[in-house]
Amino acid sequence: MKSLSIKDIAVKANVSITTVSFIINGKAKEKSISEAVIEKVEKIIEESGYKPNQIARSLRTGNSNIIGLIIEDISNSFFSRIARLIEDKAYKKGYKIIYSSTENSIDKAKELINMFKSRKVDAYIISPIKGIEEDIQMLLDDGNPVILFDRNLKDVNTSYVGADxxxxxxxxxxxxxxxxxxxxxxxxxxxxxxxxxxxxxxxxxxxxxxxxxxxxxxxxxxxxxxxxxxxxxxxxxxxxxxxxxxxxxxxxxxxxxxxxxxxxxxxxxxxxxxxxxxxxxxxxxxxxxxxxxxxQPLEEIAETIIKLILNQLSSKGKSPAEEVIIPARLVIRD
Amino acid sequence: MKSLSIKDIAVKANVSITTVSFIINGKAKEKSISEAVIEKVEKIIEESGYKPNQIARSLRTGNSNIIGLIIEDISNSFFSRIARLIEDKAYKKGYKIIYSSTENSIDKAKELINMFKSRKVDAYIISPIKGIEEDIQMLLDDGNPVILFDRNLKDVNTSYVGADxxxxxxxxxxxxxxxxxxxxxxxxxxxxxxxxxxxxxxxxxxxxxxxxxxxxxxxxxxxxxxxxxxxxxxxxxxxxxxxxxxxxxxxxxxxxxxxxxxxxxxxxxxxxxxxxxxxxxxxxxxxxxxxxxxxQPLEEIAETIIKLILNQLSSKGKSPAEEVIIPARLVIRD
DNA sequence: TTGATCAACTAAAACGTTTTAGCTTAGCCG
DNA sequence: CGGCTAAGCTAAAACGTTTTAGTTGATCAA
Missing domain, CATH: 3.40.50.2300 (Response regulator)
Structure with missing residues (x-):
């Protein structure tokens, strides 16, 4: 009933927790764990269906592999399509997305930022509204990667992706x-x-x-x-x-x-x-x-957002703010 | 730069961590903390903008106040509208929603379930596909509240909400x-x-x-x-x-x-x-x-899902499975 | 023989909370 | 005055990981 912990695995394999952790995280070679032990532990993990507790992991490492996405309204097709594309691309890089809608309420937007903050998301993708400049600035000051999209905020110096x-x-x-x-x-x-x-x-x-x-x-x-x-x-x-x-x-x-x-x-x-x-x-x-x-070139927008986010994540949020304006296309019909 | 912890608050207020925790969680009266201390601590929390680290909280309490929503494709308007309604209603009860799309892939669906599991979501709302019966059964066996919607799975005995x-x-x-x-x-x-x-x-x-x-x-x-x-x-x-x-x-x-x-x-x-x-x-x-x-009566479906989830959460997942079939409406136009 | 080096592993601290069990002190009763 | 209760607070364990700083024993050069 209760889910397995790394300790259970360690006991079963008759090794220390540390060893199991090294193996799980692919540091076995580097830490010179023997082939035999690696195999044994991996077998036990496989058989028991053990999955590391991400919460404990996040608490310890300080990051979550989650990107927070804040949009106006997920039921609007522009946003839901963008969200889907972003989710897809992030997923391929090992990141999960949490999203939530502000419904154009400043209060809800602030609450969402707080909730993402207290959940320690690794990065923020925000389609902002006026009135949350300060909150975004605080995120930046704390060294968080933040990308705005669809709409820019004049007073905040952060990366932005949007159509022309x-x-x-x-x-x-x-x-x-x-x-x-x-x-x-x-x-x-x-x-x-x-x-x-x-x-x-x-x-x-x-x-x-x-x-x-x-x-x-x-x-x-x-x-x-x-x-x-x-x-x-x-x-x-x-x-x-x-x-x-x-x-x-x-x-x-x-x-x-x-x-x-x-x-x-x-x-x-x-x-x-x-x-x-x-x-x-x-x-x-x-x-x-x-x-x-x-x-609006959704695919391109989503692609650019993810690219910028990944850059910032790998540079620890110290890459300079970039503004990317993507041309939109007028389609004349009939 | 580094965010505040409960310890910082405790030091500032010159009380113990325990006391601060009691106050944050509204147990101050019950644990007979004096008015004076409560006020002092609350003031410091207010001024410093301290927010408890949800990850640490989840690790300790074992729940996350997050509900996982697994759907076929968020860019499909049926799902994005349902998602929006569910999010709204859950939000009012203090729950957040994480959602993700399976894109009709069994593998992705299983992965999502795993990822939600390892993030210890409190409940699952799933629009399932065939092939994940076992995974869902495991969730149920572990005592997790699970609601299926839109489509039922014959072999799994869980609550279901869907149109007729x-x-x-x-x-x-x-x-x-x-x-x-x-x-x-x-x-x-x-x-x-x-x-x-x-x-x-x-x-x-x-x-x-x-x-x-x-x-x-x-x-x-x-x-x-x-x-x-x-x-x-x-x-x-x-x-x-x-x-x-x-x-x-x-x-x-x-x-x-x-x-x-x-x-x-x-x-x-x-x-x-x-x-x-x-x-x-x-x-x-x-x-x-x-x-x-x-x-399909989206509002009613969303409402029912949330109602069932909350029931299950308050009964610790021990309420019996319920099937709710909601009539759909044929709208004849022109 | 000694010291150094290395392979193979591990103990324990740390992350930030919640919660159990307990410690003081003061007040009150008999 | 002794004992009990209650008010008001706190120390420390626990949650499940990662990671630092080791320990142990073997091998080898001089």
């Missing part, structure tokens, strides 16, 4: 303009994070570059946590009361609400009404007509 | 038949899990109940890990070469591939070609026409 939101947004609007659109709306959220602001800036700059006057009335900021029905109503109001011939949605879930809104008021997407969504989604490919979208 | 796949499938096919369909196809996967089999059985039984001959040729089993393009090709072949007037997709990602396939060969969903998807997805509501789907 400004240019992707700029390019989307430019594409509308090239197709003769003049009255271009932006539906975005009111959460105050870097990547949303960059998308907004890209929108404004593209208009400006083309001599189109920026109109506050064409920008709709949706509350983060509100009911979808309300979102849909707000979007409908925008579309019905303003002269609009194209719209950029700043997130994919807003685009989905937006498409529902369009469907209800029976407005068709097409040559005289352009739509681009930021972050692709399966629904867009399937929609009639298919919806254009900005694709 | 058989009836939902039966009802879907019945609905086709009620609308005059005769040649009804089933697109499913070749993975050998309970819930997929139940959906298949429901399909067969509904045909039988209505005196329609079961035709092997109308059932397409897709390999789990194959490229989507190949899946689409296979589905197209089925639709083009057989006389079919309705199709049930056994998972939502198959339905999405199927809808893409239909689009490419320009076959319209409508009165003369019915489609139902098992597991709803945002894309279905948005599709033109809207696609009917079987909705």
């Amino acid at each position: 939101h400004f240019n992707a947004s700029h390019q989307s609007i430019q594409s509308f303009i090239d197709h003769g659109k003049k009255n271009i709306a932006l539906v975005t959220t009111d959460i105050n994070v870097e990547q949303i602001i960059e998308r907004y800036d890209g929108y404004k700059k593209a208009l400006e570059d083309n001599g189109i006057r920026y109109d506050d009335k064409l920008v709709l900021k949706i509350h983060f946590n509100q009911e979808e029905s309300e979102t849909i109503a707000q979007i409908q109001e925008l579309f019905e009361n303003k002269k609009i011939d194209a719209v950029l949605f700043a997130t994919n879930y807003l685009a989905i609400s937006g498409l529902k809104a369009l469907k209800q008021i029976n407005k068709k997407v097409g040559d005289d009404f352009g739509v681009i969504a930021y972050d692709d989604h399966e629904a867009f490919e399937l929609h009639t007509p298919r919806i254009s979208a900005v694709q | 796949h058989f009836n939902a499938s039966h009802q879907s096919i019945q609905s086709f038949i009620d609308h005059g369909k005769k040649n009804i196809a089933l697109v499913t996967t070749d993975i050998n899990v309970e819930q997929i089999i139940e959906r298949y059985d429901g399909y067969k039984k509904a045909l039988e109940d209505n005196g329609i001959r079961y035709d092997d040729k109308l059932v397409l089993k897709i390999h789990f890990n194959q490229e989507e393009s190949e899946t689409i090709a296979q589905i197209q072949e089925l639709f083009e070469n057989k006389k079919i007037d309705a199709v049930l997709f056994a998972t939502n990602y198959l339905a999405i591939s199927g809808l893409k396939a239909l689009k490419q060969i320009n076959k319209k969903v409508g009165d003369d070609f019915g489609v139902i998807a098992y597991d709803d997805h945002e894309a279905f509501e948005l599709h033109t026409p809207r696609i009917s789907a079987v909705q």
